[in-house]
Amino acid sequence: MLKSKASSNATDQRNTTRLRVLDQIRATRAISRIDIATALDTSPATITSATADLLSAGLIQETEGEPQSKSARRGRPRVLLKLHGGCHIIAGVKVARHQISVILVDFEGTEIASYTHPLDEARMAPEAFTRTIRSALDLACGAANHSLTDLSGVCIGIAGLIDAEKNFVHWSSSLTERNVDLSPLLSKALPCPAFIENDANLVAKAEQLFGLGKGLKTFLVVTIEHGIGLGIVFDGKLYRGERGCGAEFGHLKVQLDGALCQCGQRGCLEAYVGEYALIREATIASQMTDPKTLSDILSAAQAGDTRSISVLSRAGQMFGMGLSNLINLFDPECIILSGTRGSFEYLHSEEVMARVKSGVVSVDAPLPEIKVNHWGDSMWAKGAAAYGIEQVSILKVRELAANAN
Numbered sequence: 048m049l050k051s052k053a054s055s056n057a058t059d060q061r062n063t064t065r066l067r068v069l070d071q072i073r074a075t076r077a078i079s080r081i082d083i084a085t086a087l088d089t090s091p092a093t094i095t096s097a098t099a100d101l102l103s104a105g106l107i108q109e110t111e112g113e114p115q116s117k118s119a120r121r122g123r124p125r126v127l128l129k130l131h132g133g134c135h136i137i138a139g140v141k142v143a144r145h146q147i148s149v150i151l152v153d154f155e156g157t158e159i160a161s162y163t164h165p166l167d168e169a170r171m172a173p174e175a176f177t178r179t180i181r182s183a184l185d186l187a188c189g190a191a192n193h194s195l196t197d198l199s200g201v202c203i204g205i206a207g208l209i210d211a212e213k214n215f216v217h218w219s220s221s222l223t224e225r226n227v228d229l230s231p232l233l234s235k236a237l238p239c240p241a242f243i244e245n246d247a248n249l250v251a252k253a254e255q256l257f258g259l260g261k262g263l264k265t266f267l268v269v270t271i272e273h274g275i276g277l278g279i280v281f282d283g284k285l286y287r288g289e290r291g292c293g294a295e296f297g298h299l300k301v302q303l304d305g306a307l308c309q310c311g312q313r314g315c316l317e318a319y320v321g322e323y324a325l326i327r328e329a330t331i332a333s334q335m336t337d338p339k340t341l342s343d344i345l346s347a348a349q350a351g352d353t354r355s356i357s358v359l360s361r362a363g364q365m366f367g368m369g370l371s372n373l374i375n376l377f378d379p380e381c382i383i384l385s386g387t388r389g390s391f392e393y394l395h396s397e398e399v400m401a402r403v404k405s406g407v408v409s410v411d412a413p414l415p416e417i418k419v420n421h422w423g424d425s426m427w428a429k430g431a432a433a434y435g436i437e438q439v440s441i442l443k444v445r446e447l448a449a450n451a452n
Contacts, residue, residue, distance in 0.1 A: 058448045061097070064089065065444045068097045069106065069130075073155075077110060077127040098128060100447050105134045106154070106440070130155045135199035137439055138184055139432025141246060142205045142221050144169040144273050147179070149187035150428040151198075156256075156436060160191035161428070170220065173227045177236040184237070198239045200442070202435030204246035204427055206274055210291035211244045217292060220274065220309055242438050246270070246427055247294065248285055250385050251278025253430030259383050259418050267379045269296060269370070271386035271394060274309065274321045279377070297321065299372065301365050319365040320394070328358045345393075359393045367399040371406025374415055385420045395419055 071083050078086075084094040101107045112125035132155035141148040145166055151159040164183035171179060180203060181195075188195050207219025214230040216222060233241040251268040254260035260268070264283050270276035277296030279286040287293055297317035298310055305314030309323060318324050322341050329344045330337060338344050338355075347355040370382065384395055393399075395417065407414060 061100075062444050062448055064093060065097045065100060065447065066440060068094065068101065069440055069444070072107060072128055072130055077112065077129040079112070079125055079127055083128070102128075104443060104447050105131055106443060107131055132157060135436075135439055135443075136193065136197050137432050137435040138187065138198050138201045139249075139428040139430065139435055140180060140183065140201060140203040141249075141427035141431060142166075142180075142203065144220075147183045148428045149183055150432050151187060151191055151193070152429070152432045152436070154436065154439075156429075156433060158429075159193075160187065162187035162190050170223050172223050173229065173232055176222060177229065177232040180233075181236045196238050198237075200239055200435045200439040201233075201237060201241045202249070202431040202438065203241065203243050204249040204431040205243065206246050206272070206276060208292045208295065209243055209245045211242065211248070211287060212291065214241070214243045215291075216243065217290070218310060240438070240442060242435060244431065244434055245276070245278075245287075245291070245294075246431075247276030247278040248287065249278075249430035249434055250276075250427055251280050251285060251430070252433050253426050254278075254383055254385065254420070255280055255283075256433050257429065258385075258426070259381070259420055263380050265377070265379050266381040266383065267373055267377060268383045268385050269373075271320075271384060271391050273323060275317045275366075277373075281377075296369060296373065299369055301368060316365060316369045320362045320369075325358060325362060328361075329355055348393075360398070363393050363396060363399040364402055366394045367402030368406055370399075370403045370417070374403070374407045379415050381415055382417045383420055384417065385426075 067087055068083055071086055072078055080094050080098055081091060084091045087094070098107065102109070107128050108131045110127050110129050112127040132153040135154040136159065137152055137154070139150045139152065147164040147166060149162045149164065153159060162183070164186060166179070184201065185195055188197065205219050205221045207221065208217035209219070210217065214228065214233065216227045216229060218225050229243055247268065247270045250270050251260070254268050260266045260280060263280070266280050268278040270278070275297035277294040279294045298308065298312065298315045300314045301316050301319065302314040306318040306324065307313055308315035308318040309321070325341055325344055326338055338347065344355050344358065348359055373382065384391070400417070404414060
């Protein structure tokens with residue numbers, strides 16, 4: 048028993064090293080073994096063993112770099128390691144209210160193709176949801192001259208309370224049911240591993256790898272869409288909470304027994320700032336007739352409709368109060384406002400920023416920078432693909448250990 052436990056610990060340690068090596072190669076694109084050892088503060092022998100395993104699995108490949116001696120006319124080329132982009136194809140999927148965005152990438156994260164699939168219904172039963180995901184992936188792969196069986200993994204981003212480690216959805220605005228274990232349904236619908244993650248976390252991952260969060264250790268991403276989401280990168284890693292239900296900024300309570308939120312509770316920030324909430328409030332309060340979209344409200348406000356202006360102003364003040372609470376809680380390097388809305392200037396106006404400043408604990412130091420990034424759905428899907436690459440990497444490294452036994 049002791050020997051078995053020791054063997055298991057050794058395997059776990061080797062897998063950890065292999066994943067760290069993969070991450071280092073991904074971060075640098077091409078790097079020598081000795082430079083990996085230096086960067087990870089690990090012995091060259093350990094790195095040689097780990098890279099040999101990754102080479103045999105086809106996850107990385109060797110390439111020639113510059114000669115080690117630049118002064119020599121004939122220097123021996125350095126042997127560098129890079130990811131083997133062609134070894135796997137991963138799909139990232141973003142489920143919005145009216146469409147599904149799909150992006151196909153290789154193992155290096157290079158985009159192969161993208162596809163948009165319209166949705167007839169914003170909310171679906173779990174079985175219909177997985178069938179729709181399957182259909183969108185079939186069409187995306189077909190458009191790129193691939194088949195679904197070419198995929199090594201799929202990551203699906205949806206709004207809601209998600210336990211990503213278990214593919215368990217506590218609640219989502221995309222599903223008609225609560226407490227849904229999607230693992231068996233996805234396994235039945237798809238021929239490859241599938242992963243579910245909160246869409247705001249995926250935007251945070253995308254910002255970390257490709258966007259305004261690159262190079263930052265601790266930052267927040269507030270997503271502004273139909274609802275309001277939050278992704279937290281703390282010390283370089285996503286923070287989800289014990290049940291996967293942390294970082295629910297949109298459900299921060301800002302009014303006792305206040306407006307009804309789509310989650311079923313009252314007084315949530317989202318119930319004042321989410322697009323559905325603004326349409327609801329404007330329909331009740333506005334002088335115009337039955338606004339259908341946020342654009343209708345914005346147009347009416349620009350035309351001087353005082354009640355529409357009031358609805359947007361109230362949303363901005365609530366949002367500013369929420370941002371000041373985030374700063375007081377996390378003291379991040381940066382807060383990134385990210386979303387697909389064509390315009391959300393009313394949420395980062397001078398008046399809103401003044402509200403943020405007045406709500407933050409006063410210290411003799413500048414406030415964290417608040418940046419705006421207008422990503423489209425493709426960026427959300429790219430974050431899903433990045434997370435999918437991570438998860439496929441973990442699965443393939445575990446297979447290495449299993450095959451060695």
